[in-house]
Amino acid sequence: MTNSEKTLYFAYGSNLSLTQMASRCPTSTYHALATLRNWKWVIGERGYANIVASPGSTAKSTFGLRGRPLAPAGEDEDGNGDGEDYVVGMLYYLEAADEANLDRAEGVPDVYVKQMLDVDVLGMGTAQRVTALVYVDVARAGTGVCREEYVGRMNRGVRDAVGKGMSASYVEKYLRPWVREEEVLGEVEDPFHPEKNG
Template identity: 45%
Template sequence: MASKSLYFGYGSNLWKQQMSARCPENKYLGIARLVDWRWIINERGYANVIPSEGDEVWALLYELSQSDEKNLDRYEGVPVDYVKQNLQVEYYGHGEENKKIVEALVYVDVERVTGGWPPQTEYIHRMNCGIADALAQGISQTYISKYLRQSIPETKEE
């Protein structure tokens, strides 16, 4: 049996439809949190996470086949745009009382680590679709407002 990996999707891969298109064998598992990291838009105009004490990043957690992971590597520009790190995240299966610590793949841009850049125009729509899915899956509006909405404007069509 081929090995599976857990993937922490924190940017436009919050959008479940995009993940299904990129990784057709993926299995959505639930929401997860990366403690002491911060969500940013870096100079490339895409989401990144950086270590930041006291901050947090929420994401959708997916199980990926080896084939899906290879597809995702290509979409994410590994190893030029992002590198894969295995990090411990808090996984919430069905509510906070079920929290587990698991190791997940987190795609991190280790070269471009300053935030505050404007997002790529095409990225705004994908992020808004992802934000809608994140909220529907239980990621809090407080988190979305504090981190994602600082960089991603709401658009009328969403």
């Protein structure tokens, strides 16, 4: 199966963790970092990562926009234009079985819903905008407090994302207000692994 036949998925929470993704979605492959514009990263009402459309933005689901070129003028190190909200995440290619596993882990459709959103691929030489699968909790768009069990999983994901090029300044400005920094030692249990949920 070629990458063009797979779903491109944008991870922004604990699925930044290469280990967690390899466990949840065994045939998934990491592709690149990407930026989702006009959305904000939060810890949602349930205590887990969520994204919410920026107030006044025109952020919406879109389909069929793969490969459209994007001008990079005026962007910072994470590919963001000045003054706008944005989320940096990791793109993975998913086969159908991986996507089904991820749907179970993310509680689709009761918790998160699936949206197709435009993201800007980072670090690929030429700027490119692609459409990617993103899981969003639209029913609970408020904010909450990070669950204790989630702190370790998020920090493992942050460590992996920084290893792939996510800037420390992005982590400090957008993630650390929600998730305290904590060293990750040994195994980090995934309570939402698909095998535990059906």
